[in-house]
Amino acid sequence: MEETNPLSSLKSWFSAQGGSFDPSVDLSEGPYGISVFVRIGTEGGQLEDTTIVTCPFSLIITKDASLRALGTLLGHGTESQSSLETWSERQLICCYICFHWFFSESRSTMIVLRHLPYIRCLPAAEKLSTPLHFSERELELLKGTNLFGATLDRGHDWRTEWEQCRSLVQTVNQAWGESLTWERYLTASTHLSSRAFPSSILSAEPSLVSTPSTYPVLLPGVDLLNHKRGQRVSWEVSCSEAKQGGTLSGTVSVISNEELKEGQEVFNNYGAKANDELILGYGFSLPDNPDDKITLQIGGAGKAQKWEIGRNARNVEGLWSEIRGMVSSEESEYEFEDDLEAASILSEMCQAKLDGMKTVADVTEDDDGIRPGVKVMLEHYIEGQRAILESMLKFADGKQKAAIEEAREQGIDLVFDDE
Incomplete structure (x- = not known):
């Protein structure tokens, strides 16, 4: 040749x-x-x-x-x-x-x-x-x-x-x-x-x-x-x-x-793929990717159930049900008590992930060590991950408010610490 x-x-x-x-x-x-x-x-x-x-x-x-x-x-x-x-x-x-x-x-x-x-x-x-x-x-x-x-x-x-x-x-x-x-x-x-x-x-x-x-x-x-x-x-x-x-x-x-x-x-058209899959396998990303997801599990690694949650807290109900089942106890006099505890666990999980994750600002700051194309991918990915976690926080907040309202309907006023 x-x-x-x-x-x-x-x-x-x-x-x-x-x-x-x-x-x-x-x-x-x-x-x-x-x-x-x-x-x-x-x-x-x-x-x-x-x-x-x-x-x-x-x-x-x-x-x-x-x-x-x-x-x-x-x-x-x-x-x-x-x-x-x-x-x-x-x-x-x-x-x-x-x-x-x-x-x-x-x-x-x-x-x-x-x-x-x-x-x-x-x-x-x-x-x-x-x-x-x-x-x-x-x-x-x-x-x-x-x-x-x-x-x-x-x-x-x-x-x-x-x-x-x-x-x-x-x-x-x-x-x-x-x-x-x-x-x-x-x-x-x-x-x-x-x-x-x-x-x-x-x-x-x-x-x-x-x-x-x-x-x-x-x-x-x-x-x-x-x-x-x-x-x-x-x-x-x-x-x-x-x-x-x-x-x-x-x-x-x-x-x-x-x-x-x-x-x-x-x-x-490669099909519906989240930015984590696109970046890991292909080396590119999509802005505001509607297929973005985050994988979470209770109890760490191993055979624990893994939950893939999408934007707007899509598919979060399965994770919520698992947490709710974990805290459910015959000792609980009221169901809203279990809902409050489950909402607290879910909120803490999401907040911990957010606290341990970089922000888009960390990526967009002037840094000669980050190539422009990689910077764009990181921005797209981190934005999606944080958006999902923030939507899950809103979901947990909604569950907490519903539990508080249920308690009031039963004549119980709940008092929370400022923390």
Whole structure:
């Protein structure tokens, strides 16, 4: 393969392998890497209900395709093959991506590592902005939030996976093991988390719903479409089962059902996602995201029930019922006493979270240690988290007032300390 412009190579490779983009769209560099735009000069000046991109099954990066490639490189029928089969889907796909960065473009290697034109067009590590790519100062502003703990957990899990992968690769080839750095594995893992679709899209009855039995797959071309909440899109999967071997072949297409004018970006719709999920997995956020949520539980970690509460205290009733059940006692002469205690517990829980969380002002102050794009994400996320907690405080205050009114109706005037 000749060394050419990466974008031109991607287009040529994608077309040669059976993929296609509609002639009315073009690929161009956008704020999040290569994106899809309506071509200037499109007939009629706009498009609607158009099949934007089609990717053949043969180009999709799956765990099985990655396992076959890595098995060829590391040795089929050896102890390494048995070890490879114990790796997770993420380990297989991420190491397959990383191996593309190890080698020059020799024809023999590219037979096994088929996706170099695609991988070369993925954003460079310095352009990635998920929390594992934050500076210490940027990460510090997440302290007190669920996202801070989730970031640390993800970093620990991915490092453990990387160490296992590197150990095996080193036993086969010391130089390859040294090339499999943490930075490269992190970059590949971030590409996977930000671009993957569930494997259920490849089934005879395709679905975009992730379940415990699905795993992430990469769809070159399709993953160039960025997310826009509420965007109207359709998916079309043409799938047939081969007579021998039972393997599936076919294509995956994305159809834009929006009326788009020339020059506009063409978007996909990843579904309803809160800012914590968008930031952790994708590296961007939405202002005033209506899908924002905060996860709370009583009794700390473990198997305790976790409650996801949304804006305007959405779904708070389940958490309230659990707290109410905890304080309920046969010794309570009046029900309003239990309501008051439950309201107090809920208020203290929310206030403690608010007190331990940074404010938007902490983020917006002039600080050279925070990149502008990260600052925007932090503002969006912290605003949403605090808005949810404040709505829960209002909910608890309403429960307290209702309990006080109930007491008065029973002829009891309650007196509270100033504290």
